[in-house]
Every structure is written in structure tokens, then in C-alpha cells.
Amino acid sequence: MIEANRRNWDERAAIHRRDSTGFYRADAFLAGTDTLLPIEAAEIGDVAGKRLLHLQCHIGLDTLSLGRRGARVTGLDFSPAAIEAAREFAAKSGISARFIESDVYDAPVAIPERFDIVYTTWGTITWLPDVYRWTRTIAALLADRGKLYFLDTHPQVLTLEEENGALVSRNPWRTPAGAPLICEGSVTYTGDPAPLSSRVTYQWIHPLSEILNALIEAGLAIRWVHEHDLLPHRQFRMMIEAQDRMYRLPDEHPPTPLSVSMEAGAGG
Numbered sequence: 001m002i003e004a005n006r007r008n009w010d011e012r013a014a015i016h017r018r019d020s021t022g023f024y025r026a027d028a029f030l031a032g033t034d035t036l037l038p039i040e041a042a043e044i045g046d047v048a049g050k051r052l053l054h055l056q057c058h059i060g061l062d063t064l065s066l067g068r069r070g071a072r073v074t075g076l077d078f079s080p081a082a083i084e085a086a087r088e089f090a091a092k093s094g095i096s097a098r099f100i101e102s103d104v105y106d107a108p109v110a111i112p113e114r115f116d117i118v119y120t121t122w123g124t125i126t127w128l129p130d131v132y133r134w135t136r137t138i139a140a141l142l143a144d145r146g147k148l149y150f151l152d153t154h155p156q157v158l159t160l161e162e163e164n165g166a167l168v169s170r171n172p173w174r175t176p177a178g179a180p181l182i183c184e185g186s187v188t189y190t191g192d193p194a195p196l197s198s199r200v201t202y203q204w205i206h207p208l209s210e211i212l213n214a215l216i217e218a219g220l221a222i223r224w225v226h227e228h229d230l231l232p233h234r235q236f237r238m239m240i241e242a243q244d245r246m247y248r249l250p251d252e253h254p255p256t257p258l259s260v261s262m263e264a265g266a267g268g
């Protein structure tokens, strides 16, 4: 399943790297614009001088934006095509960064160092079968008094689909490691029409309680949890543009949390 996901991400990374639709704002990034979205930009705080590891960094634009803010950045992703693209963006932008190809779970072996910040956002744990193994991995990567910053689609949102203008519950709220959602898509999400040949992916839904319990079990202290009514993509057709590259539910729909962020600390 992980290998099928990697093949799919390799194909997407090659498409995303050329950014034909402008989804990733690669040209704006190269012209000096920060790619962080408003939630993480407001929550991450001062990163200057910090050793920062960006897990599942994809083509590296957010990693490099954090580098531009003064962090000493390392990006990690299991897709060689994504890592190659990230290195190219680093070279083009002149921002100092290190990019490492590895599965998340192998990160402590691939990078035997400790970090002040482990950063992971938008489209991450849905690709990981075991959230307890994920938090143990993060605990192994954090320096004493280091912190995890996590932001992603709210797990409850992943159970929903839009049908006839209404959101209905269609997926289970938790998926065991051996029983993921099996997803199929012929193109990527950026609007580029290039066909994918590795179309099937395997994804997992981890309930909020499980994410929090896994952090606690790994010995990390949860400092805060925030829920937000915004997403950086149109998860449901009914969603409308909100401010600054974000989307929200229309006014007729009862407000509901669409994303969740949290900070957890190591060693006090």
C-alpha cells in the first residue's frame, strides 16, 4: 500500500513541480512570496535560528518559506521526485535547505539528529497507517524542549461527502491499519489534466482522540488544540472562497470545524 502511494506521489510531484495551473504559486515563491497559509503563518511563531524538520515536505516550497523566515530547515519526503523538485527550488531560490528521501517512520534513522521544531501540515497523517508509530517517531526526532506543530484537515471532515448539496457521512470515522480507504483518481488535485497511471491510493482516517492519545502516549505534552472553519482547498463542491487562499462552507451550512491544529512539546 505504501509503495502504491509512493508511485502515485512520484507522478504528482513531477506534475506539481511544473505548476502549470499556479496551484502551488511556485513563480510567486521564486519572486519572494511566502507560501505559508494564514493559519500556520499565525500559529508557528518565530522560527529564526531554529533547527526545523518538515515531515512530508512534498516539493519543498513551505520548507523553503520557513527557511526564508530564518529556520535551519530539513525537508523529508518518501518521493524521490518530490525531493528532486525541492532541491531544484532550493537551488533556484538560493535558500539554504537540506532535503532527505525517507519514509516518515524511518526518519530517526535517516536523520540521526534532534530538532527544535517538527513541522507537518496539510495532507500528512492520512498517508500513515499507524498514528501511534507517527508520534513515537516525532518524539524520537525532537530535542529537549522541542515542539511539534501539526495542522491538517479535521478527521471528521474525511468521513463526509457532498451529495445533492448536502454533506453526508460516507466513510468510517476510524480505519484500522489493515483496512484503509481505497481511493482512485485519474488526475491530481491542482487542475492539471495530465493523466496519472498510478491511480489507486490507500489512506487512513485517524480520529482526533487517537491523535491526542498517541501524542500523550509518546510522552509529548499537548500545549493547545485549535479547530478552524477553513481549508486550503475545496474539499466539497459547495465550499466558497474565503480570505487569503482559503475556502469555507457557504453561509446556509451550519458552521463546522474543517481543520485542526495543535502544538505538543517534548521535555517539559
Ligand SMILES: C[S@@+](CC[C@H](N)C(=O)[O-])C[C@H]1O[C@@H](n2cnc3c(N)ncnc32)[C@H](O)[C@@H]1O
Pocket: 002, 005, 009, 010, 056, 057, 058, 059, 060, 061, 062, 063, 076, 077, 078, 079, 082, 102, 103, 104, 105, 121, 122, 123, 124, 127, 128
Ligand atoms: C499533500 S502532500 C503534503 C504537502 C505539504 N503540506 C507541503 O508542504 O506541500 C503529502 C506528501 O506526503 C508524502 N508522503 C506520503 N506518505 C509518506 C510516507 N509514508 N513517508 C514520507 N512521505 C510521505 C508524499 O510524497 C507527499 O509529498
